[in-house]
Amino acid sequence: MDSAASRLSWTNILFFAAAHLLAVAALVHLALDFSWWxxxxxxxxxxxxxxxxxxxxxxxxxxxxxxxxxPVRVFYLFFGAASVQHSALKWAADHRDHHALTDEEGDPYDARKGFWWSHIGWIFVEDRHPLDLGLVPDLAGDPLVRFQHRHIVLLGVLAGCVLPAALGLLWGDPIGALLCAGFLRLALQWHATFSINSLAHMLGTQPYSRQCSARDSWVTALVTFGEGYHNYHHRFPGDYRNGVRWYHFDPTKWLIFLASKVRLTWDLRRIPAATIEVARARVAGMEPRAGEASSPE
Ligand SMILES: [Zn+2]
Ligand SMILES: [Zn+2]
Known part of the structure; x- marks a missing residue:
């Protein structure tokens, strides 16, 4: 981290700290005035x-x-804004950088710099990756994506604060709804997403590729709606599935698949089973790495 102290992003640090304090306030509120609603x-x-x-x-x-x-894209963009992880445009550009430069200089959440850096450290420093539209030419002209990018703060406040508080009015607990669905949810969701950048590059096995640090683990999949099969994902990022076996816990693939049954999604891309088996066989033919046998699959 070259002179990271001089590049700290105090906006991000203060917002992150405030959101976590409000998440603790949500737990206190639940303890004092519990509501199933x-x-x-x-x-x-x-x-x-x-x-x-x-x-x-x-x-x-x-x-x-x-x-x-x-309507599905609007759903993605509206609730995505409440997740406070930038606009879809910026997120996609950063993420394409992560795939192109995994474990190299330029990877926004480089796992080689350790757990804390890839988990939250990279958020605490000034962004060295200004939005490069060249990375997202397919999204830059999309009117819905552009609208979300332009109004990301307003949409985030609406979806993450105003709407939950308004719903809470229905059972007389707008403050509790704001604290719990707004900030407790946000803190939990952040750490789930961040664990894909940290844990999913450290915990688990590498059945499909050893070209980068990404790993498959059902433990990470459990808390990330299926994103924990990250070794497969880095090897075949074009597949709509991350957990490629039918029994892999991947609610995200189930949602996309179910939506396709009512024509809300279509053209689901799958890597052919034979191609996947070739990748697996190639890795299986290599020498095992020290310690890998003890990692959960
Ligand atoms: Zn990754
Ligand atoms: Zn990806």
Whole structure:
């Protein structure tokens, strides 16, 4: 980290700290004035926002693994804004950099710099990756994506604060709804997303490629709506599935698949099974790495 102290992003650090304090306030509020409605809303928001990032920002915008009808794209963009991870345009550009430069200088969340850097450290310093539209030419002309990019703060406040608080009015707990579905949900969702950049490059096995640090782990998949099969994903980023086996826990692929049954998504891209087996066999033929056998699959 070259002179990271001089490049700290105080806006990000203060917002991150404030959001976590409000998440703690949400827990206190729940302990003092518990409501199943408020807890249910927070859980629903966690699922809606989480899937908007995994199915939307990641598997639709960053990697065009499926096509989606406009209501689905609006859903991805609206709840994606509540996730406070930049606009889809910026997120996709950063993520394409991550795939092109994995474990190299220029990887925005380079796992070689350790757990804390790839988890949250990279957010605490000034962004050295100004939006490069050359990385996202397919998205730059999309009117919905451009609208979200222009109004990302307003949309984030609407989807992440105003709407949950308004729903909370229905059962007389707008403050609890704001704290729980707004900030407790946000803190949990952040750490789930960040663990894809940190844990998914450190914990698990490498059945498909050893070209980069990405790893497959059901543990990370469990908390990331299926994104923990990250070794497969780095080897075949064009596949709408990350957990490629039918029994792999990947709610994101199930959502995209179910939506395709009612024509809300289509052109789901799958890597042929034979190609996947060739990659697996090639890696299996290599020498095992020290310690790999003890990692969870
Ligand atoms: Zn990765
Ligand atoms: Zn990706």
């Amino acid at each position: 408020t807890l249910g809303l927070a859980a629903a928001w966690l699922v809606l926002c989480g899937l908007s990032i995994t199915a939307g920002y990641h598997r639709h915008f960053a990697h065009p693994t499926h096509k989606a009808a406009w």
